[in-house]
Amino acid sequence: MRERDLVDAHLSAWIAALPSSTLYAPMAYLLGLPAKRVRPVLTVMSCELFGGAATNVLDEAVGIELFHNFTLMHDDIMDASPLRRGQPTVHAKWDVNTAILSGDAMLVKAYQIMGSDPLVLSTFNRYALEVCEGQQRDMEFEERTSVTLAEYKEMIRSKTAVLLGCALRIGACKAKASEADQERIGAFGEDLGLAFQLRDDLLDAFGDSTVTGKQQGGDLRNGKKTWLMIRALERSAEVGDERLLAELGKPVDRREVPLMLQVLRELGVQQEAEEEVNRLESSAFAALDAIAISDVRKEPLRALVRALQQRSR
Template identity: 35%
Template structure:
């Protein structure tokens, strides 16, 4: 392989595409956040990893920025100009961070991206208001495209419905795998679907390609959630920024946990006993619970589901897109083969 060809191949890897997307999207994202009122701007910038609590610059790790990269890659895959999709990329990243600010409050998460969550630094009420501001800002950015506003509004409704179900599951003794998958499709899949469809829309794609991009992103989003749930149990805290077994500690009804509980095995019975205990779970309880999920076959099942969804998404992508799909394929690979 010539050095020129190798260099171009390197540029089409998932991490390289994330980096190039950041270079294009981050200035527009910062410009948008800079329009927010002072205190809200500070909280938002802190949450996004740009500033310390006093407003000084910092080098904290930012988010994965997968959704903006998907928006730009979707524009390219549907034959459009990725640069034209920057507003879509900014809007979906703002919606994503609106949801994270609220999720951290609802879940009581103490850390995100290896430092205290916004609500711990600025207070619950201020963090909620910052999330609300990011959502309003996202809608403002796409306001000149009625179809985009409808898409984003519908996505937010799906996301909220999924979050409501996720919270409700915590109070229920029994949750089916189908219910959990539907919840994950709403909570996570909808926004990845929106990133892809809005990227295509802003890139000038033919109308019939928009729902195809939405479907691609939805399927990829469910695969993303499977991997996220696996990392929530077995992820390395040094990479995820969350404590080991964090999802088990909060007794989260994640996809592998629900699959394990529904397995009808002796391991399911023991896991159900741990989840039904009152009071905090200690380190031994959490390690045992993780082992039981694995023994019940749910760890393998969740990984296989992620692989299946990835294959289906890529197959459909190659069938419908007229443009260069290597970017979307590389990002899909990154999403389903990540460690944080």
């Protein structure tokens, strides 16, 4: 993909220019791990959609990727995750203090890039703060006994989806698109972000572990408050089915994932989730269709979405 190649080349040059020190080595390490680069690619595609040149937005595309990786570095600390993309996390490879400082420095680097354009900076400020708010909600949910679907959706919108919308808005801003079109392309990204998160939940629960490389139903076994878990508990209460609650009352290593998946299927939760994914994707494409630009110019975005829809891991 041409846009991906442009992003990779620009990011590689940025990494190569980093000073050689312990502060910057974790940045280079994390940015060097295999990744799809969806957000910076969306930034480039959005700029080109509205008639801008890719070369005019590559710095901002890198800035988006830096911010995204800053959130990953700090999220891994908060979650005590040992692995990221199959490799040791920064805090596991170095230590927690180094990961905190390197993440902070990565955030500063992102702001150095975004600060060169006041309109871009204003957009970035708005959504970067929402990402932090979403992460805070996610941590709070882990301490609560119940979470509603509306609360969960707002958390995912803030923590995950808004950064896709931000990436697209910044690309449109650099191409001097109208404010209305910036909002439309941003809405496209946010609905896609919500749809992709729900697809991930479905893959975790029902995907083939030999393909995904993850234990089937790992989030269910751990009682994680995903869309599927929240809706399954709602449906269980509605019909008086106590099987899921009984499993959650057991020690984690004794929970029967096949039974939990069976409950989700029988209660119609899997089908509801698939229908919600389709609804979100339809809403996203409606926002894209509302932009008065030829379908030929929109095709790169559509092709990227199709590729992401087919992913199995």
